[in-house]
Amino acid sequence: MEARNCISHLHSGIAGMDLAHQAIIEELSTLMIAPDTEIGWRLQRVIALLEADFREEEVIMEQLDFPALHEHREHHAKLLSALHHVVPSALDGNYELARQVLKMLPHWFLGHLVKMDKPLIEAIHSTDTQTATIAPVVSQPGKQLF
Secondary structure (H helix, E strand, O other): OHHHHHHHOOOOOOHHHHHHHHHHHHHHHHHHHOOHHHHHHHHHHHHHHHHHHHHHHHHHHHHHOOOOHHHHHHHHHHHHHHHHHHHHHHHOOOHHHHHHHHHHHHHHHHHHHHHHHHHHHHHHHHOOOOOOOOOOOOOOOOOOOO
């Protein structure tokens, strides 16, 4: 999982964004080694974290009038659509499709962080105000998202 290791060492310097990304990486890492019977609900948990993180990023992009907002939002939507299409199969016992998609996720994230998030991070750092902060999206121990 070379891509996952690279992603886990990337930091934006924006605490909320880094915490959200770390929570996603941790959940994704757990999902990738989970038994087949846990894939469906664990994938739903990862999707919930992604949706919250993406929503926060998109709010910030709107606040900044970020020029690549639509492209960035589309990138988020395509991933979420693909993941949402995999969930029913996983819940029905088709774990192979979910595993194939999961193998591609670290590479998707690395590409997204470099191509999409890096310019956003630079835009956030270039603002003088702290209005562009991302609330941390972390799972609380003992608290189920579903």
